[in-house]
Amino acid sequence: MALNPDAAGKKTEPVEHPYDWQDAALYALGIGASADQLDFLYEKRGPKVFPTFAVVPAFEVNRKLFDVVGGDLSGVVHGAQKITLHAPFPPKTTLVTVGEVVGVYDLKRMAQSVVRTETRDGDGTLLAETEWTIMYLKDGGYGGEAPPRSPKIRPPEREADWRVEGATSPEQAILYRLGGHDYNPLHIDPEAAMKAEKVTQGRPILHGLCTYGYIGRAILEQECGGDPSKLKTFYGRFSKPIWPGETIVTEGWREDGRVVVRAATLERPDEHIFTNAYAEISG
Numbered sequence: 001m002a003l004n005p006d007a008a009g010k011k012t013e014p015v016e017h018p019y020d021w022q023d024a025a026l027y028a029l030g031i032g033a034s035a036d037q038l039d040f041l042y043e044k045r046g047p048k049v050f051p052t053f054a055v056v057p058a059f060e061v062n063r064k065l066f067d068v069v070g071g072d073l074s075g076v077v078h079g080a081q082k083i084t085l086h087a088p089f090p091p092k093t094t095l096v097t098v099g100e101v102v103g104v105y106d107l108k109r110m111a112q113s114v115v116r117t118e119t120r121d122g123d124g125t126l127l128a129e130t131e132w133t134i135m136y137l138k139d140g141g142y143g144g145e146a147p148p149r150s151p152k153i154r155p156p157e158r159e160a161d162w163r164v165e166g167a168t169s170p171e172q173a174i175l176y177r178l179g180g181h182d183y184n185p186l187h188i189d190p191e192a193a194m195k196a197e198k199v200t201q202g203r204p205i206l207h208g209l210c211t212y213g214y215i216g217r218a219i220l221e222q223e224c225g226g227d228p229s230k231l232k233t234f235y236g237r238f239s240k241p242i243w244p245g246e247t248i249v250t251e252g253w254r255e256d257g258r259v260v261v262r263a264a265t266l267e268r269p270d271e272h273i274f275t276n277a278y279a280e281i282s283g
Contacts, residue, residue, distance in 0.1 A: 017057035026179035031213025049089035052216035054128035061099035075138030106144030160251035164218035236277025
């Protein structure tokens with residue numbers, strides 16, 4: 001299917017996403033929550049819902065817009081992710097999400113699409129917005145417009161204010177796909193991973209949104225005291241893949257009213273897997 005440069009402005013119909021506390025807890029386990037985070041796992045404590053859950057109801061909407069944008073899906077990778085939170089997610093409700101293609105851009109060597117979504121609860125209250133940057137590795141050079149310039153966000157030249165290690169298990173991608181609703185075989189099937197060897201090195205990789213959840217948990221712990229209502233914005237670029245079993249190392253620098261974030265793995269400390277990243281915190 002050819003890439004559709006005229007997809008900008010196309011919207012989805014509202015998509016419902018019912019869930020209950022078990023779904024929220026399964027998502028929490030998928031992004032590495034542990035037994036000392038019972039507020040996110042135990043029904044008698046709510047449970048609270050991690051803010052990065054915002055990507056879950058938006059995922060199906062984003063998938064529908066793949067059909068609108070077109071392109072060669074065998075060359076698709078996740079470029080960047082942003083969430084903007086307006087209110088905490090309840091432990092049980094039916095969410096309604098709509099999505100829109102913001103733009104389709106030509107980077108010459110590849111193409112890029114940007115999709116935005118809005119998620120509301122059953123009463124119409126806006127809970128979250130998301131923005132997805134998707135890279136099309138096999139569809140560039142068609143003579144389209146270039147994307148808008150994005151700001152460069154780099155950590156200051158000093159030691160980080162905090163550092164969090166989050167171990168993933170060899171089964172982490174298998175667990176995440178059950179609660180994150182991303183069933184791409186690239187994350188579980190060795191044969192599918194081998195077909196994308198250029199990206200995966202021939203073995204299943206962890207979902208980018210699982211990594212995003214791990215880093216979001218670290219921010220929530222270090223900057224929000226575990227309170228989901230305090231995280232307002234979280235953005236970053238996926239720079240390198242990681243493999244289940246690696247340990248994600250997240251660092252944060254408090255600067256100019258926000259937190260600049262960067263992540264690598266314990267096994268590959270010189271390869272930054274998540275960059276150009278920041279979070280905005282209230283209070």
